[in-house]
Structure formats: C-alpha cells, structure tokens
Amino acid sequence: MLLFIVLSGVLVFAAAATILFFALRPVTLRVAVGPPGSDDAKLIQALAQNFTRERGHIRLLPITTDGAIESLSLFSQSKADLAVARGDLEMSNDAQSVAILRKNVVVIWAPPSIPAKGAKKSTAVKIKSLEDLTGNRVGVIGRTKANVTLLNVILQEAGVSPSKVEIVQFATTEIA
Template sequence: MGFSDMFTRSMATEAPRPPGSTPPRPHKMKAMLIVVAAVLATVAAVGGATYWLNRPIHLRIAVGPPYSDDVKVIQSLSQIFSRDRKYIRLRPIITDGTSSSAASLNAGTTDLAVIRGDIELPKDAQAIASIRKNFAVLWALNGPGKRGAIKKIEQLAGKRIGVIGRTQANVNLLKVILTQSGVDFEKVQVVQFTTTGFADAIKNEKLDAFLAVGPLNSKITADAIAATTKGGKEPTFLSVETADAIAQKYPVYESG
C-alpha cells in the first residue's frame, strides 16, 4: 500500500465534519504527505548507513607457500576472526611464497601480507605484527664412510647445495652464511626446490648439502631432512659459527 492510498483511505473513513467547517486545503495535505515521505526516507537512509558501517570488513591477506606453517597460522587466525571479531574478516590468498606475497601487496591485489623480515617491504607498506621467528637449518649428506665427510660450512666450497623453497630470500641467506664463513658463493652451485614434491625432485640430483628456512619444528624442514636422508645417508647439521657477526652486519637476521 502506498502513502497516497493510506491517506486516501484515512480521509474516506473519517467522521463527517461539522456544518460550516472548512475542509483541509489540498496543498496542505500534499505538503503533509511529502513531509511524511521525507521523514520515512530519511529513516530508511540512516538505517542503510548503519548497516554499511557495521557490516564486516573483509581484508585479503597474502600468504605462502601452499601447505606451509604460515598458511596454517593465517587460516587459524581467519577462523578465530570469523568467530570472535564482529567487524573484521580475514580472507587468505595463497601465493607461491613470501616474495609473491610482497608483490601482491605492492600491486594492491591484497590488503595484508605475511612477509619475512629479510625481504624488503613494498612501497608505502609497514610492518604491523611479528607472527613468529624463522630458523635456518643447514645440513650435509655423508655416506657410511667418514672419508670426505662434510662437517663444517667451510667445506662447502665447490659443492652443490639444495635450497628448499623458491624464494630468492633463501638463496640470499645462504650467500650471507657462506660469505661470512669464508666460502666464495660463486664457487658453489645452488639448486632450488619447491616446498612440495621435492622428495621426488631430488632423486636424480647429486647434492652435498641442503638449506631450509622455517619456524621451529617446521614440518617442511622435517620432511626435507627425512627425504634427503633416505638410502643410508646420514645428515650432519652444520653449525653457523658466524651467527653473531651476521646479526651485527645484517640487522634483519638474528642469532640465537
């Protein structure tokens, strides 16, 4: 029922006017209808604005690589925000890795990104929270015999090193570790692998050592160690003796 119908019915059913009374002028009735309509329209507009102001804000957050610990953390946070936060929702956007996440933030396709501290922040971006710390694990593969066994980083010169993860940040970290340990980075051969499917990828590769970067008790790192030590090979974990010097020279890295 429209406003005009409502008022027409009201006028039609009202009691007879006393003799000599002046009937309401049409323009006054029209003005009243306009006022009522305007008030209702204003109330409706305010209600709509309240809805838009109170509806949840959806933030796209880039995180990767797939199946990584970072992805699991953000997915858990997304569930928590959906349950406990009324006005904020997180929408994870899975990327190939931290470099891709930084690129998506820089391109404006996401609102937030999980980026490692050793990757340069995109222009106009700023860090808002520290989720966790990453640890670099460097191990060599030695056969049953001890002859020629790699026990120190200094012995990696001229060797082939596998790096878990396609991000350039891992290669940069390896370069820093080797250089600070007196190893010419140009004299080693680096082979990068994805964080998934590397167990099959390394079968035909002859590698002497591996580097993985991830949180403490990282499943990706644990799987990489297990995959690289099949067939009787034993891992020898290489201590980064220059960790303190690296932390002083490169503040983005911490020793500990």
Template sequence: MSSSESTSQTTSEAARRERRRSNSLLLVLAVGFLVFGAAAGALYYTLRPDTLRIAVGPPGSDDYKVIQAMADAFGDESRTIRLLPIETNGAVEALALLGAGKTDLAVGRGDLDMPAEAQTVAVVRKNFVVLWAPSGSAGKGSKRKLALKIKEVADLAGRRVGVIGRTPVNAALLRVVLSASGVEADKVIVTHFGTDQTEELARDLTIDAFMAVGPLDSKVTSDAVAATARLRGEPKFLAIETSEAIALKHPRYESEEIPPSVFNADPAWPGDKVETVSVSHLIVARKSLPETTVAAFFRQLFAVRQAIARQVPGAAHITKPDVDKDTELPV
C-alpha cells in the same frame, strides 16, 4: 438556513478537520520513517565490517592455512574486519600484488624485496637457519672419507650443500652466511630439494652438508635431520658464529640460538645450543590503509590467535612486531 443545511455544513467541516488530522499524521509518520531509515542506514554504514584482501600462497602451505583459519575466525562472529584471502603462487607474487595496489595485506618473507609502501603489521613466524653435516662417510668405496668431516661453516668451501626448499631466497641467505664466515660463496655448490624430498636429500651421497630454513618445530626440518642421521650418521650442527655481525649488516635477519634437543631428545640433537640466524614471515599492509582499519585488524588478530592455533598449530607462532628495534621495514 434550514436545520438540515446547518447539519450538513457541520458534518463537512468535521470531515475536513478529520482529513487534515489524518494527513498531518501521515506526514509525521512519513518523516519519522525517513529519519529512521536514514539513521539505520548511517548506523549500518558505520558498523558494517570492512573487508580486507590478503594475498598469501601457495595453497596448502603453512602460511595459507594460517590465513584461511584467520579469515574463518574473523567471519564467525560480529567483528569489524573481514578477510578475503587471495591465492598466489608464493610470497613473491603476494608482495607484487600489494605493490600494484591489488590487495590490502600480504604475507611475505622479510628478506624478499618489499614494495615501497609496505609496512609490518604482525610476524606470522620466525624461520631459523639449520645447517648440519653428517658424521659418517659418503658411502662405501667413496673417496670422501671421515677425514673430510665438516666441523664448521668455514669447512664448506669447495663442498656441495643440499638446501631444502626451491625458493632462491634460501640460497641467497646461505651466500650471506658463507660470506660472513669468510667463505667465497661461489666455491660452494648448492643443490635444491623440495620439502617433500627429505629421503632423496639424505640418500644423495654427493651432498656434504644440509640446510633447512623454517620454524624450530618444523616437521620438514626434523624429518630431514632424522633421515640424514639414519643414512649418513649422527648430525653435526654448524654454528653461525657471525650471526650478530650478519644481523647488524642485514637488519632483515636476526641473531638467534637453536636450543639443545629441539630435533631429538635421545640422543640430543643438537647436544648444545647452536648460534644461528632467523628471518621472519610477515603480514604487511599498504601505507594508504586507514590507521584505524589496520588497528582493528591487529586487535582482532590477537583476540582470535589462540582459537586459530587450536585448529592450525602454526598460528601459535604469530607475534607482535618489535617496535623498539630498527628494521628495514617500518612497523
């Protein structure tokens, strides 16, 4: 073999070895990229936020504002849960969507009919029943004089009560209070007023007493009390003395007290504590949601609650449910 042929053979062998090394390197790189991609994909899948749908309404309500602020707070930082608010006409529709499996969470009032698979996650706010009657007569020339002043719930028999809020559950709650106080509910006439009709409520001289259901710092309630006091005389707040019995018979309600001066300082409205009942607005979840997902939502909610309250004061009412109390709705 000539020297030129030997040199050519050596060069070809070296080239083959170099190609094998290059192919091996490319294979290693390809496998490495595949492993990295698979790991990155698994990590993304593991760490990606879960998006929970939450039904709430109506738009513009206190509940809707709180949930929207909550969704914004959840989206501002790297968190494991995101919220997607679903607008509804109110709590009844929100709970119906939950029952139909079209949402993961819903905001509803505790004395509404709950879906069978609903479970309580958090309390959005407590609504207190406030009952009061005017101390003045129904007006000039009216036959309804001071002698007909209402001093207690039992005096509401045969009277007309103006209820703030058009939801039928307020009227149903009033019937519970009346029945527990020995008053036949059918003998009390209920007239509903919108939350923006406090002046009309106060000017309606056919109304003998008034009822509001909301947080104690509710502007609607305080405005209604002030309007009736201005036009009908100082308010007489009616104690629901059977509140504990109501709470025992109807676990969806709680026995509470309205503190003195909560609606006005001078003069004090009320002048002393007043026994009443409350009903909670709740965030409820489907039982089929993974427990770890609900737990993550719960932790995030109470981590951002104070931040939300700075934007929407109503968020300050959010509390943890009482796990030690027997309720109709499981926690």
C-alpha cells in the same frame, strides 16, 4: 498531514538504518599469502574463519599466491592490503611490519661420510664449519630464490664465496 508525518518517520528510520548499516559493516582486508597449503596459508585461513565466527569489525580475505614474492608483488600493486612475507625479501618502501609471527630458522646438516665400497668404517665427518662448505654441494629445501639468497648471505658472512659452493634446490616433497 498524517500521511506526511508517517512518510517523514519512514524516511528518518530508513536514513538511520542506512547509516547504521554502513557504520557497523565490517572492514575486509585482503591478505596475500602463499603457497597454497603452507603453514602461513593455513594460519591466515584460520584467522579469517575466527574473525568471521566472532563477527568482529574486521574480516580477512585470503588471496592465495605461489609464494612470498608473489604476495609482495600483489601488495606493492595495491591488489592486497596485507602480505605474508619474509623479512629478507625486497619490500616496497611503504611496507610496514604489522606482526612478526616467527623468525627465520636456518639449519645446516652435515651427514657423516659414507664408507667407500669394501671399507668397514666410515671416515670422519669432513664438514665441521661453514668454511668447510667450499667445493661441496649444499641442498636447499624450497624452490624460491629467497632461500638461496639467504644461504648466500650466510656464506658471505662466514667468509665463503657462494660461487665456490654448488647449490641444489629441492621441493619440500623431495626432502627424502
């Protein structure tokens, strides 16, 4: 009888320990983010490390992708629980915003005209508004299609046909 009581106590203790283990185990969320080394990837990695260090109920598992389009693809295939992406990209119908960390910022620079050979003064700046971009070449930083799509939307809103503007893409390492 004593052996039965001891075994019953051990079984109850084991069952309680198992229930506590599964109840208190942290939830791991897979986060698709990219490209590698980007500010977004660094932020998600820092959040993941902070959650782990604080031993909270949530853990983040960063899944590195080549960019936001690939991140959304993993999300739509249910291979990621969260995805870091831009609002102007096509998202699946069941996607919801969890956090908006920043807004898109578009900067358009028009350098002063370079003086012709032999001339002492540079000519006046020819581009003073978006309409003046017609017939000119515009450089876009970043190799993703999303950046060009965003520029095309801006041009269309300004009444400029995107087909009349030459668009050249540069990697972030080619800015100079």
